[in-house]
Amino acid sequence: MRKISHKRPKPMPEPSVRHYVAGGTEHGGGIGRLIGYILASQSQGTHDHRVTDTRGARWDKLRSPPVLWTAMTLMIKDRLLAPGRVHHLHIAGRGSTSRKLILGGLARGLGCTHVLHLHDFDYAADFLRRPNWQRRAIRTLFRGADRVIVLGERDRSTATDLLGVPPRSIGVLHNAVPDPQQDASDVASADLPPANAPTRIVFLGQLGPRKGVPELLGALAHPSMQSLHWSAVLAGDGPVDHYSAEAARLGLSERVTLPGWLSSAQTRTLCESSDILVLPSHGEGMAMAVLEGLAHGLAVVTTRVGAHEEILCDGKTCLFVPVGDVAALAHALSDLISNPEKRAQIAQAGRAQYLNALSIEAYVGKLDALLQSVSQGALQGAPTQRGTA
Template sequence: MLMEALTDRSRPAARSAASVRHYLPGGCENGGGIGRLVGYIIETAKETGAKHFVTDTRGARWSKLTSPARLVGAILTMAKDRIVTPDRIHHIHIAGRGSTSRKLILTEAARLLGCCHILHLHDYDYAGDFAQRSPRQQRLIRRMFQNADRVVALGQRDRATLTTLLGVDERRAVVAHNCVPDPGTHNICDGGTPLIVFLGRLSERKGVTELLSALNHPLMKELRWRAVLAGDGPVEHYRRLADAMALSDRVEMPGWLDAGEARALCARADILVLPSHAEGLAMAVLEGLSHGLAVVTTRVGAHEEVITDGETGIFVPVGDQNALGAALAKLVSDRELCIRLSVQGRAHYVNYFSMMVYMRSLEKLYETVSAKHQGWAAAR
């Protein structure tokens, strides 16, 4: 069952008094796309009166020695909440790999403490990660997801993983596409040098090698443009690769940008490109739509639930540097196409992926799980 509020834009935002604690790796500052999403939720919740808190379950990527202490601290915080604020909803964000290992422990604590808890799956290939686990781990993971009050997926592919592979009851598996704040409109393709932006971790999964090859495509060499590839990861490796392609005078790689810096970059850009090999639902794609950028991406994860090819963005095949180069060259040289995709993509964002739309669906989810627990407590 999907959350009706995702498509019910006429309903006024509920003034919910929900008290929610989010658990995520790295917190809002070091939690990557998950952290950015939760940060947006917290800022928007201030306008509705809801109280949202964040607990870091891992620490920064490079702080592996402190990760166990963070997890113990998260469990103690959960136990304290159960005593002091027993109605608090525990919103647990999960991905594959080490995140699942930590959440197996955290969700078991939630079950033993009797906490109302939601599992929110963020992963580019959770089915693949699950397949590599031992039979015992698979049993534990299935039980973890089946015991949650609700499970949230980023799109229909991941919801199918939950209901078929992990055995989650269809009535408890919901879809909530990611969202980003509304930055307002701006004009693109104004006659200046077009700016192409990439937002995300610089990696092979994100298609950065193909992107550099596409920027080095003969069609692109004949045109005026600049590009900024913003994100963490092996930045120096990709800088050297760009130098070897003689792109260093046109391509900048500033490293990771915080939310404000990313917003400022998009505000002066024209095109957003994300040629990923695998995604859940990339925040960067939504950032591009919200800013009214012409978006070029791949048909992975839930992207086809967000982008309509030729109307609100352009799809290119995964790993096809020539198709990517041709698509970018077309947008750089065709001002009318760039503007059309900008206007239509921006309208699509406002109607379906704004923070207000997302918060209405989230508030409804919280109301549902809270009512369930209150009914269960009354029956005892």
């Protein structure tokens, strides 16, 4: 008779994760900021998260090739010294895809366990603009990954319908931010600002047409805003001088300031003293700025783009305005400025939605579980889910 062993199986070793991000956490925009939040909270998860820059600063193009070469070298070194490490490639359109084609090809050639994390305001449009040979290479990239992570249902459709990724290989993770408040009751019990204090409007993001900055300036200069008591801060990198001059031309210099890109600490300080977060984008995946606004208990005004409608409800947790509609944007802002009770209700409901579904703790837990399943499948020699071109 065969003797039955009662020994427990050895637990699977906890893998570490290397994130590949253009610009790293310092110059990586919203993606870099998200990874920075993950690194700051990694003690709450099961993984060792590391970050590797693949591009360098956006304005320093001469350093981009050696930075990418360094990332490739680290991947090769990891394959030799840390073969269980999961390589997490964060991808968007344009140059980001070119870099990830190189890194993804290297990962496949080395046999590295790797995932692709799609962050883009409209990856389908970027993909369809490319020649056929590039489309074939991109499909191979996505179908060759052990898992593909997307920000919402629109991007899930892009991955399956355009890129040919098997549905079982896709995971949806909405973005997240850390909680800036110690007590969730802080917002709900906060007093309304004094009647003589200006309502502060804040914009966070790269200055440019895609984020709706021209429409925002037009809305701030709209006649419905002229008699109201408000100020605005438009924080972000890009052509600051150009938009400062445009604000001056519209007569907004005394009310609107453009400080440039802000660090996470500076962003937190700004949001703590603000009332409304506005982001009239033409395209997003899942805007980090919107999440910052919700987390800080600000009334959010934004557009129905990307995954916004998956987490927000118009008139309850935010105000949605049509893309490119200056008059509608001005009306939404003037309505919130003129009606502090409505502004407080939307802010409180948005904050509650953040606590329910969008905290960084919940995000890291979901991400760790997903990466753990990918890593264990690789370590156990599970059949691959990778497709073929």
